[in-house]
Amino acid sequence: MRDVRLEGIVKQFGKVRAVDCIDLHIRENEFLVLLGPSGCGKTTTLRCIAGLETLDEGRILIGGRDVTHLPPGKRGIGMVFQSYALFPHMTVAANIGFGLRVKGVDRTEIDRRVRRAAELLQLGNLLDRYPSQLSGGQRQRVAVARAVVVEPQVLLMDEPLSNLDALLRLSMRAEIKRLQQEIQATTVYVTHDQVEALSLGDRIAVMSEGKIVQLDEPQEVYDNPATVFVGAFIGNPPMNFLTGRVRQDAGRLFLEGEGYQVPLSPEAAARIQAARIDEVTIGIRPENIAVSLTEPEGGGIAASVIVSELIGAQRMLTLALGPHTLKVTTSTEFLPPPNGQVWLTFDPAKIRLFDAATQARLAQLPKAS
Numbered sequence: 001m002r003d004v005r006l007e008g009i010v011k012q013f014g015k016v017r018a019v020d021c022i023d024l025h026i027r028e029n030e031f032l033v034l035l036g037p038s039g040c041g042k043t044t045t046l047r048c049i050a051g052l053e054t055l056d057e058g059r060i061l062i063g064g065r066d067v068t069h070l071p072p073g074k075r076g077i078g079m080v081f082q083s084y085a086l087f088p089h090m091t092v093a094a095n096i097g098f099g100l101r102v103k104g105v106d107r108t109e110i111d112r113r114v115r116r117a118a119e120l121l122q123l124g125n126l127l128d129r130y131p132s133q134l135s136g137g138q139r140q141r142v143a144v145a146r147a148v149v150v151e152p153q154v155l156l157m158d159e160p161l162s163n164l165d166a167l168l169r170l171s172m173r174a175e176i177k178r179l180q181q182e183i184q185a186t187t188v189y190v191t192h193d194q195v196e197a198l199s200l201g202d203r204i205a206v207m208s209e210g211k212i213v214q215l216d217e218p219q220e221v222y223d224n225p226a227t228v229f230v231g232a233f234i235g236n237p238p239m240n241f242l243t244g245r246v247r248q249d250a251g252r253l254f255l256e257g258e259g260y261q262v263p264l265s266p267e268a269a270a271r272i273q274a275a276r277i278d279e280v281t282i283g284i285r286p287e288n289i290a291v292s293l294t295e296p297e298g299g300g301i302a303a304s305v306i307v308s309e310l311i312g313a314q315r316m317l318t319l320a321l322g323p324h325t326l327k328v329t330t331s332t333e334f335l336p337p338p339n340g341q342v343w344l345t346f347d348p349a350k351i352r353l354f355d356a357a358t359q360a361r362l363a364q365l366p367k368a369s
């Protein structure tokens with residue numbers, strides 16, 4: 001087994017609890033992404049796994065073995081950092097083979113493994129070059145090759161693509177995914193880039209203030225954020241939120257806030273009622289709001305257009321709904337009049353409900369049997 005288990009780990013720097021009691025089981029061969037805003041504790045968590053930080057509390061197991069007090073070199077890990085930190089006076093081959101030389105592996109074996117790693121990362125024809133003779137993407141590939149050549153049980157990557165330009169990031173992202181599937185190393189990958197997390201992760205652990213706030217597969221994190229914070233952090237543009245109270249009108253239920261009324265399904269109303277809360281926040285993704293120039297049959301929600309932007313394959317509208325601002329994505333053909341009025345329909349099945357006070361998603365009601 002090459003799984004990683006974090007049991008109640010705590011890391012404190014003075015008054016800052018950088019890692020605040022994290023429990024996490026990373027499965028064998030899993031690609032787990034730690035995602036969150038700057039300062040949420042991602043890097044510190046990774047450094048704890050690597051053995052570069054000592055824990056204040058808790059323990060870490062790799063492949064069932066307690067490594068809490070082992071130095072980094074004895075943990076069976078490979079690490080790739082944002083700064084590639086290659087040795088400038090060594091060739092690509094020497095850089096890749098460095099870890100093996102330190103371990104005293106014999107020369108023919110080093111040679112064989114360096115060639116294999118270079119082949120995996122398409123560096124075969126660059127082995128005699130020096131880092132200064134490489135592009136940013138090639139240097140980053142050398143850094144990855146250097147980490148995988150030691151055949152680590154666990155591969156740890158800290159924002160490995162953030163120094164690269166957008167196009168290179170896209171191609172390296174695909175390469176990292178392919179590589180991980182090929183070498184089958186349990187991987188922990190730190191990023192603040194939600195697109196990277198959604199595309200790479202088997203599961204994503206979303207972090208905030210030293211804690212994991214949601215641990216799920218990417219689709220689930222996107223569709224069903226556990227908190228308002230997760231919904232607002234993931235998605236570009238992020239989820240829209242409106243806070244209001246439930247009101248009944250002519251037998252129909254609405255969420256009513258300043259300047260709007262959003263119809264609710266009976267199921268949503270039942271969940272709100274079961275939660276016994278006064279104020280509800282609804283979340284809806286920009287692609288789940290239909291927009292039209294005339295009021296739809298059955299009624300719509302009137303909003304006014306602030307900005308209409310072409311964003312490639314879609315158009316993004318910034319709309320005013322009373323004092324609130326919403327983002328809606330539509331087809332590029334939809335051309336609203338500047339500063340004109342449009343009508344919105346929220347897809348009831350896609351409305352997510354949160355407790356306005358705690359910001360946590362309201363629990364699903366048990367299915368009636």
Ligand code: ATP
Pocket residue numbers: 013014016017018036037038039040041042043044045192
């Ligand atoms: P970023 O994306 O900016 O790297 P992060 O999520 O990786 O952020 P960490 O680097 O883990 O966050 O930092 C978590 C918290 O711990 C921050 O408040 C940071 O200032 C603090 N911190 C990290 N390392 C140290 C240190 N060596 N000494 C003191 N405080 C630290």
